[in-house]
Amino acid sequence: MSPLRTLPVGEHALLVELENGEAAGALHAELLRRRAAGTLPPVREIVPAARTVLLDGIADPRALAAQLTTWRIPPLEAGAQETVEISVRYDGPDLADVAGLWEVSEQEVVRIHSAAEFRVAFCGFAPGFAYLTGLGEEYSVPRRDTPRTSVPAGSVALAGPYTGVYPRPSPGGWQLIGSTDAALWDPHREPAALLTPGTRVRFVPRAAR
Amino acid sequence: MTDRALSVVRAGALTSVQDEGRHGHAHLGVPRSGALDLPASRLANRLVGNAIGAAVLETTLNGCAVRPRCAVTVAVTGAPCAVTLDGRPVAWGAPVRVPPGAVVEVGAATHGVRSYLAFAGGITVEPVLGSRSTDLLSGLGPPLLSDGAALPLGSPAPAYPHVDEAPAPGVPRELVLRMCPGPRADWFTADATAVLAAGHYRVSSASNRIGLRTEGPALRRAVEGELPSEGMVWGAVQVPPDGRPVVFLADHPTTGGYPVIGVVPEPDLAAAAQAAPGTPLRFAPVGRP
Numbered sequence: 001m002s003p004l005r006t007l008p009v010g011e012h013a014l015l016v017e018l019e020n021g022e023a024a025g026a027l028h029a030e031l032l033r034r035r036a037a038g039t040l041p042p043v044r045e046i047v048p049a050a051r052t053v054l055l056d057g058i059a060d061p062r063a064l065a066a067q068l069t070t071w072r073i074p075p076l077e078a079g080a081q082e083t084v085e086i087s088v089r090y091d092g093p094d095l096a097d098v099a100g101l102w103e104v105s106e107q108e109v110v111r112i113h114s115a116a117e118f119r120v121a122f123c124g125f126a127p128g129f130a131y132l133t134g135l136g137e138e139y140s141v142p143r144r145d146t147p148r149t150s151v152p153a154g155s156v157a158l159a160g161p162y163t164g165v166y167p168r169p170s171p172g173g174w175q176l177i178g179s180t181d182a183a184l185w186d187p188h189r190e191p192a193a194l195l196t197p198g199t200r201v202r203f204v205p206r207a208a209r
Numbered sequence: 210m211t212d213r214a215l216s217v218v219r220a221g222a223l224t225s226v227q228d229e230g231r232h233g234h235a236h237l238g239v240p241r242s243g244a245l246d247l248p249a250s251r252l253a254n255r256l257v258g259n260a261i262g263a264a265v266l267e268t269t270l271n272g273c274a275v276r277p278r279c280a281v282t283v284a285v286t287g288a289p290c291a292v293t294l295d296g297r298p299v300a301w302g303a304p305v306r307v308p309p310g311a312v313v314e315v316g317a318a319t320h321g322v323r324s325y326l327a328f329a330g331g332i333t334v335e336p337v338l339g340s341r342s343t344d345l346l347s348g349l350g351p352p353l354l355s356d357g358a359a360l361p362l363g364s365p366a367p368a369y370p371h372v373d374e375a376p377a378p379g380v381p382r383e384l385v386l387r388m389c390p391g392p393r394a395d396w397f398t399a400d401a402t403a404v405l406a407a408g409h410y411r412v413s414s415a416s417n418r419i420g421l422r423t424e425g426p427a428l429r430r431a432v433e434g435e436l437p438s439e440g441m442v443w444g445a446v447q448v449p450p451d452g453r454p455v456v457f458l459a460d461h462p463t464t465g466g467y468p469v470i471g472v473v474p475e476p477d478l479a480a481a482a483q484a485a486p487g488t489p490l491r492f493a494p495v496g497r498p
Contacts, residue, residue: 007391007392007393008391008392009391009392009442009445009472010442010444010445010471010472010473010474011472011474011475012475013442013472015392044232044233045233045235047235047236047440047463049437049440049464050439051439052437053440054235054440054441054442056440056442057232122236122464123237123238123463123464124438124463124464124465125238125462125464126347127234127238127239127349129238131438187337187338187349192234192338193237193238196236
């Protein structure tokens with residue numbers, strides 16, 4: 001099992017740090033299984049992130065920290081669950097820049113991006129904004145030098161190792177490679193976010209407008 | 210008139226609807242939100258016979274004025290201020306019976322920042338993800354109050370108020386926030402805790418519902434480089450690149466990429482919400498490793 005480190009976060013929370021995002025995803029999945037089975041002490045929030053899982057609103061963080069170190073956490077299995085398909089027009093204003101950074105053609109960016117299987121590592125920045133991993137390390141890209149003051153809702157974008165889809169218009173510095181009509185966020189839906197942590201995702205190309 | 214609603218006569222600088230907040234959705238990027246001074250909002254609700262989690266108005270520095278269209282009992286708590294009914298002084302921190310059409314005015318805070326105005330029956334705007342709170346970071350919940358806007362009121366419970374008078378809080382000369390070290394205390398030089406405790410900080414005027422910002426000595430990093438995004442809690446003392454600590458309040462982002470040197474325990478956060486810009490501030494490290 002991969003090493004796991006617990007860090008104190010005040011009186012009622014605990015941060016669990018793992019060696020990478022895959023391991024954090026595996027712990028997150030295990031926490032959800034245990035919560036569903038009723039074997040996890042009450043927790044208000046379980047918040048996965050890049051390589052950590054935050055447990056907030058717990059009565060006794062020290063006791064839970066001690067318990068965690070004894071767990072056997074199975075690794076994440078690809079294909080173990082349903083995959084959400086997101087239809088994308090690869091017509092983003094930064095597609096050419098990304099092709100330049102990857103040193104491939106724009107068509108090849110589309111092929112690589114739509115061939116990858118993504119996983120929602122975590123959400124943040126805005127309600128329903130998911131950080132998806134699944135591209136190889138060699139496809140990491142920097143943020144734009146100058147962030148845009150407004151990125152349209154549905155923009156499919158890259159930054160660092162992540163792909164994200166803007167759930168609504170907002171300022172943003174990610175590289176925009178395409179757009180989708182998918183409803184990323186609907187507070188009247190349960191869950192409100194289309195892309196929740198752990199969800200598997202594929203991007204399916206459709207003809208540009 | 211049986212219309213259970215109120216009209217906004219004077220919205221004030223920044224007045225929002227708040228309840229106990231939006232819990233259980235942090236993993237979707239949804240801030241907790243809710244009243245910044247929870248003991249005050251709960252007290253206001255108790256004074257008018259509501260459950261503690263009913264939605265109230267939270268004002269910022271200069272109060273607000275509203276005109277209920279129906280008879281309703283109201284109470285003001287939090288930052289002490291003048292309260293008037295059609296221009297005549299009425300009690301702060303006590304239930305006040307308001308006849309239909311009368312104007313209730315919450316005056317400017319005499320000290321502190323945020324006053325709470327509760328109505329028997331509560332404000333009953335449509336909840337979003339289980340809460341009626343306005344979230345200034347992500348825009349969930351009802352809009353900020355604006356002049357002329359109308360807000361629906363609920364039917365009062367038959368319960369008798371749990372309390373009928375509240376003492377006004379005193380004027381704190383200094384804001385002292387306890388701080389449990391961690392999770393990233395080791396990202397800072399060994400003297401950082403002593404710098405925080407020495408008390409050469411002041412509350413910055415850039416503070417808002419997202420965070421209490423500070424002016425004072427910059428904390429120095431022992432570990433350079435970027436921290437991968439991690440989950441954040443209410444009360445987290447996050448240190449951005451300029452080295453000035455920010456105490457996260459209710460509308461804080463759910464994840465962040467700057468290291469958190471310590472966490473202020475929940476009971477101290479009400480005082481943080483009431484500290485006006487310029488208030489001297491120090492952190493008192495407590496317990497834990």
